[in-house]
Amino acid sequence: MEQRIGFIGLGNMGNAILQGILASNIVPGTQIYVYDPHIEKGQVLNQSYSINNLASARDVARESDIVFLAVKPNIIVDVLADIQKELKKNTVVISIAAGVTIKTIAKNVGYEQKIVRVMPNTPALVNAAMCSITPNTEVTDEELAIIQRLLNCIGETEVVPEDLIDAVIGASGSSPAFVFMFIEALADGAVKGGLSRKQAYKFAAQAVLGSAKLLLETGKHPGELKDMVCSPAGTTIEGVQLLEAKGFRSAVIDAVEATIKKSQMIAKD
Incomplete structure (x- = not known):
């Protein structure tokens, strides 16, 4: 170059x-x-x-x-x-x-x-x-x-295009903070279950890294990949039901929307 x-x-x-x-x-x-x-x-x-x-x-x-x-x-x-x-x-x-x-x-x-x-x-x-x-x-x-x-x-x-940059900030620019919070929460749950803090962070972080890689490399819909983990009457579907009951997806959508609105406000100022 x-x-x-x-x-x-x-x-x-x-x-x-x-x-x-x-x-x-x-x-x-x-x-x-x-x-x-x-x-x-x-x-x-x-x-x-x-x-x-x-x-x-x-x-x-x-x-x-x-x-x-x-x-x-x-x-x-x-x-x-x-x-x-x-x-x-x-x-x-x-x-x-x-x-x-x-x-x-x-x-x-x-x-x-x-x-x-x-x-x-x-x-x-x-x-x-x-x-x-x-x-x-x-x-x-x-x-x-x-x-x-x-x-x-x-x-x-x-x-x-420039009119989508605010959405990019929500989906990518700010979202690592949300992911770090999720990893921290996963690790806290694992520590509560008996894992050491060091091992809990490694298991949680590698699970997030591997899940993202699986989605990107297979091109499968995230819902399909989620269903692959949820065995009938298994452990995972119990956790999924609780996340749904607690408004997990809605909270994430609201967080992304909040970052978009804040980015739009900054641009106007």
């Missing part, structure tokens, strides 16, 4: 994306330019991978063909204003800031700029992310394919 890749911000998500790209070897460190206010983050990467650790966000924007803005939503407008004059016409600006629309980004860098919104999730930290990709009309199919190739280094990607 010939493109020079820039990163403004090296927090958890920015660093996860960068590390995934470096591990893939599709872009050498010498073609990567980074800036973070904590200069030591870039210095470590320079020593390990020979990346270019620059002194400012403007420097990264000037040098890069693709720029990842891995900064918090509350400061992204200031960063965009800072780098706007340094962006080339063909530079692709990628934002991972939740709730910040393409229109907001374009308002600050120009409506002819190539802009992509990406919504990753925290499993990016272990190269198991699910990322939505939303380009504006200035981004070509070839450029979109390059962005997907970069982000596939940390997991899976899907291209979605």
